[in-house]
Amino acid sequence: MAGEPLLxxxxxxxxxxxxRGFLSMLLSKKELYVKAVDGIxxxxxxxxxxxxxxxxGCGKTTTARLILRLIPPTDGKIFYKGVxxxxxxxxxxxxxxxxxxxxxxxxxxxxxxxxxxxxxxxxPLEINRKDLDFKEKQNLVFKALEDVRLPPExxxxxxxxxxxxxxxxxxxxxxxxxxxPRLIVADEPVSMLDASIRVGVLNLLLDLRSKYNxxxxxxxxxxxxxxxxxxxxxxxxxxxxxxxxxxDDIMEKPMHPYTQALLSNxxxxxxxxxxxxxxxxxxxxxxxxxxxxxxxxxxxxYSQRICSEKEPPLIEVDKNHYxxxxxxxx
Amino acid sequence: MSLLEIDSLKVYYSTRKGWVKAVDGVxxxxxxxxxxxxxxxxGCGKSTMAFTIMRLLPPEGRIISGKILFDGENLxxxxxxxxxxxxxxxxxxxxxxxxxALNPVLSIERQMxxxxxxxxxxxxxxxxxxxxxxxxxxxxxxDRIKEYPHEFSGGMRQRVMIAMALAADPQLVIADEPTTGxxxxxxxxxxxxxxxxxxxxNxxxxxxxxxxxxxxxxxDRVAIMYAGKIVEYSDVVxxxxxxxxxxxxxxxxxxxxxxSKGRRLKEIKGSxxxxxxxxxxxxxxxxxxYAIxxxxxxxxxxxxxxxxxxVACHLAEKLDFSIGGSSHGW
Numbered sequence: 001m002a003g004e005p006l007l008x009x010x011x012x013x014x015x016x017x018x019x020r021g022f023l024s025m026l027l028s029k030k031e032l033y034v035k036a037v038d039g040i041x042x043x044x045x046x047x048x049x050x051x052x053x054x055x056x057g058c059g060k061t062t063t064a065r066l067i068l069r070l071i072p073p074t075d076g077k078i079f080y081k082g083v084x085x086x087x088x089x090x091x092x093x094x095x096x097x098x099x100x101x102x103x104x105x106x107x108x109x110x111x112x113x114x115x116x117x118x119x120x121x122x123x124p125l126e127i128n129r130k131d132l133d134f135k136e137k138q139n140l141v142f143k144a145l146e147d148v149r150l151p152p153e154x155x156x157x158x159x160x161x162x163x164x165x166x167x168x169x170x171x172x173x174x175x176x177x178x179x180x181p182r183l184i185v186a187d188e189p190v191s192m193l194d195a196s197i198r199v200g201v202l203n204l205l206l207d208l209r210s211k212y213n214x215x216x217x218x219x220x221x222x223x224x225x226x227x228x229x230x231x232x233x234x235x236x237x238x239x240x241x242x243x244x245x246x247x248d249d250i251m252e253k254p255m256h257p258y259t260q261a262l263l264s265n266x267x268x269x270x271x272x273x274x275x276x277x278x279x280x281x282x283x284x285x286x287x288x289x290x291x292x293x294x295x296x297x298x299x300x301x302y303s304q305r306i307c308s309e310k311e312p313p314l315i316e317v318d319k320n321h322y323x324x325x326x327x328x329x330x
Numbered sequence: 331m332s333l334l335e336i337d338s339l340k341v342y343y344s345t346r347k348g349w350v351k352a353v354d355g356v357x358x359x360x361x362x363x364x365x366x367x368x369x370x371x372x373g374c375g376k377s378t379m380a381f382t383i384m385r386l387l388p389p390e391g392r393i394i395s396g397k398i399l400f401d402g403e404n405l406x407x408x409x410x411x412x413x414x415x416x417x418x419x420x421x422x423x424x425x426x427x428x429x430x431a432l433n434p435v436l437s438i439e440r441q442m443x444x445x446x447x448x449x450x451x452x453x454x455x456x457x458x459x460x461x462x463x464x465x466x467x468x469x470x471x472x473d474r475i476k477e478y479p480h481e482f483s484g485g486m487r488q489r490v491m492i493a494m495a496l497a498a499d500p501q502l503v504i505a506d507e508p509t510t511g512x513x514x515x516x517x518x519x520x521x522x523x524x525x526x527x528x529x530x531x532n533x534x535x536x537x538x539x540x541x542x543x544x545x546x547x548x549x550d551r552v553a554i555m556y557a558g559k560i561v562e563y564s565d566v567v568x569x570x571x572x573x574x575x576x577x578x579x580x581x582x583x584x585x586x587x588x589x590s591k592g593r594r595l596k597e598i599k600g601s602x603x604x605x606x607x608x609x610x611x612x613x614x615x616x617x618x619x620y621a622i623x624x625x626x627x628x629x630x631x632x633x634x635x636x637x638x639x640x641v642a643c644h645l646a647e648k649l650d651f652s653i654g655g656s657s658h659g660w
Contacts, residue, residue, distance in 0.1 A: 055513035164601040194371035195540065199584045200597030221513070224543070228586040228595065251588055265518035267543035269585045271566040277518055283483045284513075 004082055005043035006215050007067065007183060012040050012076035014062050018288055034287045036062040038239035039076070041314070044232075046182070049209060049216040051226045051247065054236035055262075057284060060219045063236075064185045067217065068102055069093050080183070098128050101176035105188040107168035111160040118156040121145065121175045128179060144174040147211075148204060166197035173204065180212075187219045202229050223266050227251055235259050238287060238295040241314055245321035255317060255328040258296045294326065302327055331402055332359035333534050334383070334502055339396030341375075341382045348606045352378040354558040355396075357632065358640075360502065365528060365535040367545035367566070370555035371581075373602060376538045379555075380504045383536075384423055385413045401501070418449055422495040424488075426507035431491055432479040438490055439475040446497050464493040469523060485516035492523065496531070506538045521548050542585050546570055551638070554578045557602050557613040560632065564639035572652045574641045577614045579651040612644065620645055 015033040037059040044050040052060040065071050067078055069085060077084050085096055104110040111120055121141045125132060132140070142152040148170040160168055169189060176184055186205070190198040206229060208214055218230060226233055226247060234244040235256070243256040254260040261278040268275070280299045285291055291298050297307035306326050314324040341353040353375045360366045368376045381387050383398055383405065398405040400421065408416065425431050433441055442461040446452060452460065462472040468489040479487060488508060495503055505524065509517040525548060528535050537549055545552050546566055553563040554577065562575040573579040580598045600617040603609050609616055615625040624644050632642040643649070 055515070166601065195542065196371060196581055196584050196598035197601065198597075199586070199595045200599075202586075203594065203597060223514075224586040224588050227588045227591060248591065251591075262514060263588060265515050266588050267518070267521075267541070267547045268587050268589050269543040269546045269570065269582060270587065270589070271546040271570050273589065277522075279519065279522075280515060283485060283516065 003046075005079075006046040006081060007044040007217070008079040009043070009063075009067065010041050010077045010079070012063070012066060012078065013038055013074045014059075014066055014071065015074045032288055035239050035290065036287070037066065037073075040234075040236070040239075040241050042234050042241065042244060044183075044215055044217060046215050047209065047213045048231040049205075049218050049229055051218045051220065051230035051233045052236060053220055053223060053226050053233060055221060055284060057238070057287060058236040059239040060221075060236050061187055064102070064187050064217065064219050068097065068100055068185055094128075098124075098179045099181050100183045100185065101179065101181040103169070103172050103176050103184060103186040103189045106192055107165055107172050108160075108192070110172050111168055113160050115159075116156070117145070117150075117158050117160075117163075117171050120160075120171060121178050124175060124179050140178055141174075144178040147177055147208065148174045150174070164197070165193050166200060169193060169201050170204065173201075173208075177208070181214070183215045183217065185217045185219070188221070189218075190225065191220065191222065205229065223251075223263065235262070238284065238290060240295060240324065241322075242296065242324050243322065244314065245318075249318070249321050255321065255323045255330070256296075256325050257300050257302050257329060260329060294324075302329075332399075333362045333401060334360040334536070335397075335399040336379075336383075337397040337399065339379075339382065339398065340394040341378055341387070342392055342394050343388075343390045344392065345390065345606070350605045351558050351608060352391075352605060353382065354605075354608075355632075356555075356558075356560050358553050358560060358563050360534050360536055362501070362534055363528070363532045364550040365525070365537055365548060367549035367552035368536060368538045368555060369540065369542055369545050369552055371540055371602060373557075373605070374555040375558040375605075376555050377506055380423065380506050380536070380538055383504060384417055384421060385410070386423075418495075418500065419498040420500055421502045421504065422498070422500040424491050424495050424503060424505040424508045426510050432487060434479050437476050437478055438482070442475070442490070442494060442497070445494055449498055460497065461493075464497055467496070467527070468493045483516075484512050485520060488512065488516075488520050489523065492520075492527070496527065496533075499531070500533070502534045502536065504536045504538070507540070508537070509544065510539065510541070517544070524548070542570075542582060543587070554581065557608055558605055559613060559642060560640070561614065561643065562639075562641045564636070568636070568639055570653065572650070574635060574639075574646045574649060574651065575614075575643045576618050576620050576645075576649065576651075579649075579653075582653065612642075620649060 014037040015035050018032040018034060052063060054060050066073050073086055078086050080096055118141055121144055122137055125137045125140060145152040145155055150170050190201045230247040233247045233250050234241045237258050243250060243259045254263055261280045264278045282299045293308040293310055294312050297303040312324045312326045314322050317323045317328050337357050339353055339356045343350040343352055370376045393406055439461060443457040446457040446460055462475060465472045465475055470489050509520050549566050551565050552569050553560045556577050562573060562578040570582060584595055584597060598617055603613060611626045611628055612630050615621040630642045630644045632640055634640050635646055
């Protein structure tokens with residue numbers, strides 16, 4: 001934990017107003033919000049893979065979009081290399097954004113079907129590196145293709161429809177790499193890919209991390225991927241981080257009842273392991289009417305009175321292991 | 331006699347470029363009261379199997395040859411009219427997208443009652459009663475039956491689909507990716523419900539999924555498909571601990587698990603072949619690191635190599651892929 005983190009998020013919030021019908025506007029003056037991200041803080045160190053995990057609607061993708069400044073935050077600060085990027089002007093953001101790139105989930109939608117692979121990867125250079133001549137740009141594009149293990153002479157002139165899902169995602173990664181970024185935000189990058197191809201992309205990300213000391217913010221719902229690729233992990237539930245720490249600590253001794261239930265229900269590809277699954281009642285509540293106190297308390301098997309009254313803060317319970325629970329499990 | 335016995339089934343789709351050999355000589359069986367998994371990656375033909383058994387193929391799809399024996403009767407020879415009596419009453423199906431399978435503008439009660447009355451001679455009142463009983467059976471509150479699909483969560487909608495599939499007391503339920511797209515905890519609850527109902531009603535279930543972890547935890551036996559063929563079929567423990575086909579072994583080995591740590595997983599190079607002109611010999615040979623000359627010319631027969639254990643590989647007798655100890659992963 002030496003030095004300054006590459007990325008630091010402080011009390012970040014994003015509330016989306018709920019569009020209401022005419023009648024309900026007449027009847028009530030109260031504005032309603034979906035609190036997609038509601039006061040989260042974490043830091044990501046250079047060269048690590050930091051995972052944000054949780055079930056759908058927990059706010060993990062919104063967090064990614066906030067960090068890339070694709071949407072403005074409601075409140076809170078985002079420091080990149082110590083500079084608060086929430087207060088930067090448009091032109092200044094563009095500079096920072098060259099160092100932050102994103103990989104999306106669906107490689108069938110994130111690539112322009114009418115562009116050749118070369119042009120897709122060259123586009124960020126055309127926009128951001130007007131100082132380079134064609135030869136220099138070509139070298140960078142070819143190097144990016146080699147980095148993702150697609151031989152340039154074979155792939156540069158192909159169109160996306162000629163590629164398999166795994167190859168497309170490699171092109172998307174090459175496009176993210178071509179500007180030589182420091183931080184890559186990857187939102188479910190392998191969730192659409194078949195199992196046999198998925199591991200290839202995960203291995204590629206691991207190798208690029210070691211080769212370039214890249215930092216990854218890896219967003220997924222799949223905890224098996226987290227175990228394979230991640231160093232640190234934050235588990236989100238309804239816009240809050242409920243547990244945060246090293247991947248091994250959380251997987252081996254989860255302390256939040258939600259994390260524990262979640263982990264116990266992740267299927268394991270080994271029929272010889274029999275585990276007790278922790279069944280929790282109900283489903284994720286409506287994000288507009290959040291339960292008071294701890295957001296998990298209506299479903300929590302250990303819930304007590306204080307849980308419905310006071311929201312538990314995220315505190316360090318073990319070394320570098322943070323839990324937001326009044327009664328963390330030991 | 332098996333409840334379902336599929337013998338050398340071939341199903342092709344006619345396209346402008348030629349016949350797509352989606353299912354090309356598949357044999358397997360489902361016994362009474364067991365859950366058989368059909369696993370494979372996208373495009374391997376597993377969903378075509380489901381649609382063929384149900385006779386719900388699109389117009390381009392054709393059964394070229396083979397038999398589908400259900401309770402001793404060959405479904406391939408049945409007329410459309412006869413199939414209509416078998417469908418739903420003897421074999422029913424649960425689809426992946428519970429979201430889209432329900433009509434958003436009709437109440438759930440109305441949709442269930444309509445479906446029940448379309449197939450069973452019942453008055454409205456009887457059908458309502460039946461629908462309520464089914465609701466209870468799948469763990470839904472019958473008081474909510476008059477609500478609309480949007481008021482139900484994804485997991486609840488999938489329960490409605492299960493209730494509808496069971497309305498006419500079928501002997502076999504085909505579930506095509508029934509939990510894909512659901513969150514981990516919801517998925518776990520739905521799979522548990524399916525297992526409980528299977529025991530209680532002595533159902534047979536054919537579970538189609540790409541997720542080997544789900545298969546490992548839910549099924550008694552599993553068939554792995556690749557490019558329109560079954561490469562290996564056995565009980566789950568044998569298949570997950572000592573697979574004999576290189577593809578089965580590599581696919582299992584490429585699956586990350588929350589219980590395994592540190593070991594680098596291996597991808598399967600390349601991608602599945604097109605099914606208009608699949609490679610000669612074994613269809614996996616271009617991606618198989620063990621392939622010998624024979625694999626490139628001669629198609630391996632689907633042979634029995636142990637009790638209830640079938641493999642289609644020339645090297646099945648020679649290769650040994652014991653996947654050691656359960657908890658230290660692959």
